[in-house]
Amino acid sequence: MPINKGKGKKDGLQKYNVRVNYHTDKGEYKQIFRTAYGLEAAKELERNLNDEINNKEIINKDEKVAKKFTVQQLFDEYINIKQYEVRETTIAKNRQNFNYYILPKFKNILIDKITVASLQQWKLSMEQKDLSLNSKKQAFSDFRAMLNYAVKMEYLPKNPISKIGNFKDKMSIEPEMDFYTSQEFIKFISTAKKFAEERQAKNQDLSEWDFYVFFNIAFFTGLRKGEIYALKWSDINSGYLFVKRSITQKLKGGDRETPPKNKASVRTLQIPLPLIQILKEHKERQGRSKYFSDDNRICGGEKCIRNTTVKRKNDMYAKTAELKIIRIHDYRHSHVSILANENINIQEIARRLGHSRIEMTWNTYSHLYPREEERAINILNSIA
Numbered sequence: 001m002p003i004n005k006g007k008g009k010k011d012g013l014q015k016y017n018v019r020v021n022y023h024t025d026k027g028e029y030k031q032i033f034r035t036a037y038g039l040e041a042a043k044e045l046e047r048n049l050n051d052e053i054n055n056k057e058i059i060n061k062d063e064k065v066a067k068k069f070t071v072q073q074l075f076d077e078y079i080n081i082k083q084y085e086v087r088e089t090t091i092a093k094n095r096q097n098f099n100y101y102i103l104p105k106f107k108n109i110l111i112d113k114i115t116v117a118s119l120q121q122w123k124l125s126m127e128q129k130d131l132s133l134n135s136k137k138q139a140f141s142d143f144r145a146m147l148n149y150a151v152k153m154e155y156l157p158k159n160p161i162s163k164i165g166n167f168k169d170k171m172s173i174e175p176e177m178d179f180y181t182s183q184e185f186i187k188f189i190s191t192a193k194k195f196a197e198e199r200q201a202k203n204q205d206l207s208e209w210d211f212y213v214f215f216n217i218a219f220f221t222g223l224r225k226g227e228i229y230a231l232k233w234s235d236i237n238s239g240y241l242f243v244k245r246s247i248t249q250k251l252k253g254g255d256r257e258t259p260p261k262n263k264a265s266v267r268t269l270q271i272p273l274p275l276i277q278i279l280k281e282h283k284e285r286q287g288r289s290k291y292f293s294d295d296n297r298i299c300g301g302e303k304c305i306r307n308t309t310v311k312r313k314n315d316m317y318a319k320t321a322e323l324k325i326i327r328i329h330d331y332r333h334s335h336v337s338i339l340a341n342e343n344i345n346i347q348e349i350a351r352r353l354g355h356s357r358i359e360m361t362w363n364t365y366s367h368l369y370p371r372e373e374e375r376a377i378n379i380l381n382s383i384a
Helices: 039-054 058-068 071-082 088-106 116-127 133-152 182-203 208-221 225-230 273-286 307-320 330-340 346-353 358-368 373-381
Strands: 003-010 013-023 029-037 240-243 246-248 256-258 267-270
Touching: 003 029, 003 039, 013 039, 029 039, 029 071, 071 088, 071 133, 088 116, 088 133, 088 256, 116 133, 182 208, 182 307, 208 225, 208 273, 208 307, 208 330, 225 246, 267 346, 330 346, 330 358, 346 358
Parallel strands: none
Antiparallel strands: 003 013, 013 029, 240 267, 246 256
């Protein structure tokens, strides 16, 4: 029966979220969510809710008013419950999808008045927007998940959106995956190193080395950029890199340090010899500062480097080296392409990437593996 701080104030009083759990006479598990302003008011609300539950007043009352929820009210309850279950970045994406694509049409509609026809019209309007298939599918999935919550809480008897199905690919051709070959990366990173050396020689400024090291880590480990931002010197030990956290820079209020994307993303990677040398030299450079500690970020020191600057440096190095410009995420693809072309087991690649399911890795990267048709035919031909 927790009381947690919410976002916002009213008349100078802090907002609090009050959640009370209970079981019905049938043994069904349920929750009641309410808000109050001021800690004393929140405690009083919690006591009153418990009294009503003990007197069996609230069970019937809540069931009677459940279907009077608007979509906005359901969303407010759903997102406040969900914030205790998923990462903050996931909540931010949920809010964005609802605010942009769902609430404008359904905000004031009672949830028991959502029809299959209205959902089909919404889906048609989404088809007409200039959105990627993945964006439309994610908005649909978020909507479906909220309505599933309503069914779970017995606010709805069934989920109406399940009848229309998610958005489908109309035989569109997926854009080719971009990546650097080993030789292209050597050309790219040599340019980055030259920029860092020149800046150091001219201004005694070591900051350019952070970006040189960032791109080396991305290529040699396949880490997500948020995982690289979060790396500390304490995450390196005896030639191994320990991925324990991630940083996102898009949320209001500055950076957020969170656990990695999923359980599989908490992983230990052996560091390749070229990267060991690069990290050793970089630690020596950072170690000259009186503010250095093992708790510093590998890329940035006391503060991590910024998204916008990383992109700008990426474009600058590529143009100077006369290479195509690839996205930051494509260094992850580059890492996989090197391993896949050497026939490294897909399960090891999935582990290195921190994927929770090997199917995800195979669906994304199977085309990078060398064709085995000729070798397979030779094996079969040899059978007599």
